[in-house]
Amino acid sequence: MTVDQRLSEAVALLPEWLRHQHWFTGGRSGPLGVRPVAAALLHDGEPRVWHLLTEVTHDDGTDIYQVPLSVHSQRSDRLDHVRLGHTHDGHVYDALHDKEATAVLLDHFADDAPRVEGLRFHVKADVEVPYGEPSLVLPGEHHNTSLAYGDSALLKVFRRVDAGLNPDVELHEALSEAGCTLVAPLMGWVDGDWSADDVTVTGSLAMLRGFLTTASDGWALATASVRDLYAEGDLHADEVGGDFAAEAYRLGMATARVHETLAEVLPTGTMAASELHALADAMTGRLENAIALVPELEPFAAGLRAHYDALRERHDPVTVQRIHGSYHLGQVLRTVLGWKLIDFEGELMAPVADRRAMHSPVRDVAQMLRSFDYAARHLLVTDHPPEDPAHDQLAYRAQEWTQRNSEAFCNGYASAAQLDPRDEPELLAAYETDTAVYEVVFEARRRPSWLPIPLAAVERLAHAR
Numbered sequence: 001m002t003v004d005q006r007l008s009e010a011v012a013l014l015p016e017w018l019r020h021q022h023w024f025t026g027g028r029s030g031p032l033g034v035r036p037v038a039a040a041l042l043h044d045g046e047p048r049v050w051h052l053l054t055e056v057t058h059d060d061g062t063d064i065y066q067v068p069l070s071v072h073s074q075r076s077d078r079l080d081h082v083r084l085g086h087t088h089d090g091h092v093y094d095a096l097h098d099k100e101a102t103a104v105l106l107d108h109f110a111d112d113a114p115r116v117e118g119l120r121f122h123v124k125a126d127v128e129v130p131y132g133e134p135s136l137v138l139p140g141e142h143h144n145t146s147l148a149y150g151d152s153a154l155l156k157v158f159r160r161v162d163a164g165l166n167p168d169v170e171l172h173e174a175l176s177e178a179g180c181t182l183v184a185p186l187m188g189w190v191d192g193d194w195s196a197d198d199v200t201v202t203g204s205l206a207m208l209r210g211f212l213t214t215a216s217d218g219w220a221l222a223t224a225s226v227r228d229l230y231a232e233g234d235l236h237a238d239e240v241g242g243d244f245a246a247e248a249y250r251l252g253m254a255t256a257r258v259h260e261t262l263a264e265v266l267p268t269g270t271m272a273a274s275e276l277h278a279l280a281d282a283m284t285g286r287l288e289n290a291i292a293l294v295p296e297l298e299p300f301a302a303g304l305r306a307h308y309d310a311l312r313e314r315h316d317p318v319t320v321q322r323i324h325g326s327y328h329l330g331q332v333l334r335t336v337l338g339w340k341l342i343d344f345e346g347e348l349m350a351p352v353a354d355r356r357a358m359h360s361p362v363r364d365v366a367q368m369l370r371s372f373d374y375a376a377r378h379l380l381v382t383d384h385p386p387e388d389p390a391h392d393q394l395a396y397r398a399q400e401w402t403q404r405n406s407e408a409f410c411n412g413y414a415s416a417a418q419l420d421p422r423d424e425p426e427l428l429a430a431y432e433t434d435t436a437v438y439e440v441v442f443e444a445r446r447r448p449s450w451l452p453i454p455l456a457a458v459e460r461l462a463h464a465r
Helices: 005-010 015-016 076-080 099-107 167-177 218-231 245-266 274-294 295-312 360-384 391-416 425-447 452-462
Strands: 033-044 050-060 061-066 069-072 083-087 090-094 118-122 133-138 144-149 152-158 186-196 199-212 266-272 318-321 332-333 339-343
Touching: 005 033, 005 050, 005 069, 005 083, 015 033, 015 083, 033 099, 050 099, 050 186, 061 186, 076 083, 076 090, 099 133, 099 186, 144 266, 167 186, 167 199, 167 245, 218 245, 218 332, 218 360, 218 391, 245 318, 245 332, 245 339, 245 360, 245 391, 266 274, 274 425, 295 452, 360 391, 360 425, 360 452, 425 452
Parallel strands: none
Antiparallel strands: 033 050, 033 186, 050 061, 050 069, 069 090, 083 090, 118 186, 133 144, 144 152, 152 199, 186 199, 266 318, 332 339
């Protein structure tokens, strides 16, 4: 059997398997067309390891997905949960869950590793790559797959890839070169080539960075604080032992310092009145599209548009720079050395050019404020629905928790920056509204039971002047 035949049999298994992967963002109900656009054999032994880039056509469009595969001659019980199926070549698995295959992948960062056509492995100077360490797939990833090698390195493999430099690699490198200690240091990255309309394009495929030991997820810490508050329903947010405000303050400081460093090492600019008008038009367009999808937004539309109209009326320019772009409590980790920011890819459903564009840092602040609201309210929809006698009291406490931690975050930000985001109320309100509208569409499509969370924010924002 030729290499092309062996690979084509494996590719035939992908359509049904892909639609069930949590990182697959395309339409899941309609037919999927899968076509290889680049393939490399990383290891021609046991197991055989393929690096595969595929063009996937689905109901919502066409995307490029990275799907490394491992092929074992004998079926492996420990890999049954990531088994695609069987071909004449053997049993096919998702290679990123196969420790033998991921060892091969890491070995290709070595200077003496064999070159692979179409792939380039880069290592930063003075970096010790933990060759020989077994990998562990980290839980909780939504759009990518991250592998921890021992306690020193994390390889983040981008599942859906775009042409050009991934913002996560770009911003990690800029911050690492600047000596910023508020992110994990960049250790290396992988570039790859593939064919697109008979043209060869290049894009980022993976990023190797330091592994943040002793790290606790910001979402987990914040929601633990909310649970403490709910358990003591007659106490105020500042009276509960798990008060999060001090951490929110420190997180605001860390956010400001990262913004400051990005402004120092990467280009900055200003958004003139005409560009603010265009921004308001884009936000309004997203609102109109959202109303068509989620009619529950219609009663609040006029109040939401008012926040966008305020941008059109502004004449003072707005300073813009590179920012995080998709900032929430799941994108920050608390270590013994303080808060660290992760995942600088931006909004993954947006075009890569938009994710690399400059924005006001107030946008990151607005997104984090929305995340505080989610942390406070998600238990209302999961554990305390409206018919629960305690719902109204807990909803009041949730709003109190959100307000307390939002203020603490902004206070921390202002203490470490020349900008207090509350000094830009129109900009903050517009970005927060735009984020809430996005959340409404997301929840309506993917998690309808959580829709009351952003709808409550929309109602509040619509009546805020």
